[in-house]
Amino acid sequence: MTRSRLRRAVGFLLVAGVGLSLTACGGGSDEPSDGKITLTINGLPPATEAATHQRFLDNVAEFERLNPDIKVKPVEGKMDPKTFSAKLAGGQLEDVFYVYFTDPQSLIAKRQVADISKYVSEFPVVQQVRPDIMKVFSGPDGKVYGLPYKNYSLGLLYNRTLFTKAGLDPNNPPKTWADVRTAAQKIAALGNGTVGYGDYSKSNTGGWHFTAELYSLGGDVAVKEGDTWKAAFNNAQGKQVLQQLKDMRWTDNSMGSRQLLEWADLLQMMGSGKLGMYVATADNLQTIVNQYKGNFADYGLGPIPEGKGTLAGGEGYMFNAKASPEKIRAGLKWLTFWFTSPDRFEAENKWMAETKQPVGLPEPQIFTGEAAAKQAAADKKYANVPQENYAPFAAAASSIPIKLEPPNAQQVYAVLDVPMQKVLTDRNANIDALLADAEKQVNSILATVK
Missing domain, CATH: 3.40.190.10 (Periplasmic binding protein-like II)
Structure with a gap:
């Protein structure tokens, strides 16, 4: 995306x-x-x-x-x-x-x-x-042929305050999707409009999150066979993503009745203190605080559940x-x-702190070894966010394989919005039929990749 x-x-x-x-x-x-x-x-x-x-x-x-x-x-x-x-x-x-x-x-x-x-x-x-x-x-x-400058990957952003109220450990975010489901039920049980888990399904964001959640299970949206790309999500892993959401939405009622959400919606819900968890990048934290009146102290970031892969860019x-x-x-x-340049970490962090930008978020992190140590020291020195809240994400980052977006990603995401929408708005949605139809459409899109 x-x-x-x-x-x-x-x-x-x-x-x-x-x-x-x-x-x-x-x-x-x-x-x-x-x-x-x-x-x-x-x-x-x-x-x-x-x-x-x-x-x-x-x-x-x-x-x-x-x-x-x-x-x-x-x-x-x-x-x-x-x-x-x-x-x-x-x-x-x-x-x-x-x-x-x-x-x-x-x-x-x-x-x-x-x-x-x-x-x-x-x-x-x-x-x-x-x-x-x-x-x-x-x-x-x-x-x-080039050098990276910044990176990001998706993890589980969660409300530490709601975790505490629900009897969950805010320093130990869910590690599996089964854990996410259990935690979402406990958070939703707090009532007063609180939603345990949120997800996207509109304006290509549903397909984007479907991809991220599929990657977390070790799956792929598309694979290359020779010189040709083929859809690869109509399988047990793709079904698991959709069945999890369908069960949370209709069996558990932990996702709330408001659906067809797009990018800003979940950030606003998190900023309002009414959302327990959603899949996100670390830089969502700054937007939640700056645009939606959140507080850095209220939020934590954990690794993507299951951790078999994470959508990165x-x-x-x-x-x-x-x-x-x-x-x-x-x-x-x-x-x-x-x-x-690791030698400029300290000067850049000092400037960012002076200009009221967040210092100490867990990404970008492109270095290893001595360079990574220099960044960690500079981040700690000038940190103006609670770094300990992101420790679970940072600790797991190096062990989770990164995977990039599929070819023609936005077109693919638009197709995959539909199964996400259906399972979140129709309790009788047929997952097998939704995936089969999406597979045909995505294969047509991938056939144009050169």
């Missing part, structure tokens, strides 16, 4: 009007006569986000001071699959450009990005990036296929100076 639906904009929707000719992007013919390397890179937040906009420019200035042979020119835009090929062919693509985790494998397969493998050894910090996340930016042969940067070795090295210097 696109991150605009999952979380706040983190300052990487880019501003128009940056004074740069598009002919200055790309393959290396734009070098000035003074011998400096000009590096075009997107990432400048809009001027309306004054703090993050200025922070970006300040970091550019600091980088240029430390690297006087490099000139960084931030440009508007990000990787758009609809225009990418034309920009690449026309020499209009930035040297280093922003991508979501769902983009790299397609770009690598089409040979539309630069292989940076022989350069990354010059930047030791890359070796400390989590191997599972580096795979997102690596080809089947192990060659590297994030952001990173890749390199123009036409970039020269000099520009690739300059780009890696820039990325490891700021975006992938």
